[in-house]
Amino acid sequence: MLELEHLSKIYADGTRALSDINLFVRQGEIVSLIGGSGCGKTTLLRLIAGLDRASAGAIKLDGEALSGPHPSVGIVFQEPRLLPWLSVFDNIAFGLDHINATERKARVEHALEKIGLSEHAGRWPRDLSGGQQQRVAIARAFVTHPKVLLLDEPFSALDAFTRASLHEHLLGLWEETRPTVVLVTHDVQEAVTLADRAVVMQPKPGRIFDELPLTLSRPRDKTGLPFETSVRRILTALDHSLNTPQQQPQRERDRQAAALWW
Amino acid sequence: MSGEIATTASAWSSQQGAAALAAPSLAEKRRAFDWRILLGFLLPIAVALLWEAAVRFGLAQGRLVPPPSRIFATLLALAETGELWTHTWMTLWRVVVGFVIGAVAGIVLGALSGSSETLRRLLDPTLQALRAIPSIAWVPLFILWLGIFEASKVALIAVGVFFPVYLGIAGAILSVDRKLVEVGHVFRLSRFKLARRILLPAVLPEAVIALRSGLGLGFMFVVAAEFMGASEGLGYLLVDGQQMGKPDQILAAIIAFALLGKLADSLLVLSTRPLVRWQDTVRERL
Structure with missing residues (x-):
């Protein structure tokens, strides 16, 4: 279980990127963080990955506090970030240095098969499409289990098209070891396709606005009504998250009422 | 999906034509390239032939600018007496020793100042100040310190090689993509492993370029070093040619320098090519 407790991040220039994030993710759950740009989704992920330090709060994995990169936490970035001087095979094996050669080979070959790139094992990253x-990159993160x-x-x-096929590859790999997944996205369809729960975030400072469970059975039918309904629910929540200074009109009305009273 | 693209492309023949233009087959590309290489030889050969003809037909004397045939005759004569090889060998030896010393020092100090902020603040200002001194200016001091023989010559060459290598290596390390370094952090590489598995390979292409420019400067400074008093070496042939009034010998030595420099550079490129084969650039054929 991954626990985020009162997590906040203030950058050196005083920007409040995240404020008081509380999130509990069950083992094997896929949680999607969704929100407009600048709401701290990526910052939150970098904190969990240990690439940045939180200003306050704690991140715990199965009760163990995380500080810095952890062997049980893998990350896939927005860009592939493959090492251009290593073959596809060696890129996937990059995090398996501590494992013996036969086991490493077996794991990488299995992953290559899973992502359908077995025949490209010996090629350079530059020869592959995006x-x-x-x-x-996804396989590289998965092989370390x-x-x-x-x-x-x-x-x-x-x-x-590519995105849809990658969703399938991702779920295929996920089925095997069932890791906890935290997926940052700004694509609502993607969130509904993959996640068990959507966490809608709100900017300035980044915080959690709402959580929506997505209980659709898998594999999910993207044309069905339940899918559409879920997408609409998230879109509505996103809409609200962006125009929430709702307390503002309320207070204004109070002030007017007070004026009348006087 | 690719089938779909193929059918759409064949629907518009003009698009197909454009695709063919944009991506000629490898064999085609190679043939076209060979042609242009020959084009490069045209100008020097034409000039040489014209000059040869001008001298043959008495239009020019060719005393100060000897015709190509006389230069090659001189070169051959030097080769036959074995003089050419002694001089070439001497020059090559000086360049290699100076290059190795300068390059090793440049790599070590460049790596130190590239990888540690503290060391950079400590080393870089001094080295930059020294770099501002024209290397030839060291010659009198080197002769006083190291004597007039090999040590002072090698020292001058080493100084010449050092600075481009130092700058290149330090700059390459500083410009390594932060995103790739983060991949190393995610997999919790130690400082040493990070250097070996990410920094070193990432720096290699620029390091090769730094070494190449260092080698080029090495050849420049070997001439300067041999000018300042040597009894052997291609630079000595130059000086001797000037003092004896033998322009053909000077030109022969210049040609020998050109060949030697190109050969050394090609050797360096060839020996490092396997290390930078992964690069995704247009520079592949340089």
């Missing part, structure tokens, strides 16, 4: 590169996998808008730079 979608293939991102598949390699992390307990928590963080995905930072990994499909945002890809076209709709």
Whole structure:
């Protein structure tokens, strides 16, 4: 179980990127963080990955406080970030240094098969398309068998077809080890396709606005009514999250009422 | 999906034509490239032939600018007496020793100042100040310190090689993509492993370029070093040619320098090519 308690992040220049984030993610759950730009989604992910330090609050994995990168936490970035001097095979094996050669080979070959790139094992990343590169990046994160996998808008730079096929590859890999997944996205369809729960965030400072459970059975039918309903619910929540200074009109009305009273 | 694209493309033949233009087959590309290489030889060969003809037909004397045939005859004669090889060998030895010393020092100090902020603040200002001194200005001091023989020559070459290598290596390390370094952090690489598995390979292409420019400067400074008093070396052939009034010998030595420099550079490129084969750039054929 991944727990975020009262997490906040204030950058050196005083920007409040995140304020009092509380989130509990069950083992094996796929949670999607969704929200407009600048609401701290990526910052939150970088904190969990240990690439940045939180200003306050704690991140715990199965009760153990995380400080810095942890072997049980993997991340896939927005860009593939493959190492251009390593073959596809070696890129996937990058995090398996501590494992013996036969086991490493077996794991990488299995992952290559899963993402459908077995015949490309010996090629350079530059020879792959953007979608293939991102598949390699996902495989690189999965082969270490992390307990928590963080995905930072990994499909945002890809076209709709490629994205759909990558969703399948991702779920295929996820089925095997069932890690906890935290997926950052700004694509509502994507959130409903993949996640068990959508967490809608709100900007300035970044905080959690609402949580919506997505209980649709898998595999999910993207044309069905339940899917549409879920998408609409998230869109509504997003809409509200962006125009929430709702207390403002309320207070204004109070003041007017007070004026009348006098 | 690719099938779909193919059918759409064939629907518009003009698009197909455009695709063919944009991506010629590898064999085609190679043939076209060979042609242009030959084009590059045209100008020097034409000039050489014209000059040769001008001298043959008595239009020019060719005393101060000897015709190509006489230069090659001189070169051949030097080769036959074995003189050419002694001089070439001497020059090459000086360049190699100076290059190795300068390059190693440049790599070590460049790596130190590139990878540690503190060390950079400590080292870089001094080295930059020294870099501002024209390397030839060291010659009198080197001769006083190291004597007039090999040590002072090698020292001058090493100084010449050091600065481009130092700058190149330090700059390359500083410009390594933060995003790739983060990948190393995610997999919790130690400082040493991060350097070996991410920084070193990322720096290699620029390091090769730094070494190449260092080698080029090495050849520049070997001439300067041999000017200041040597009894052997291609630079000595130059000086001797000037003092004896033998322009053909000067030109022969210049040609030998050109060949030697190109050969050394090609060797460096070839020996480092396997290390930078992964690069995704247009520079592949340089």
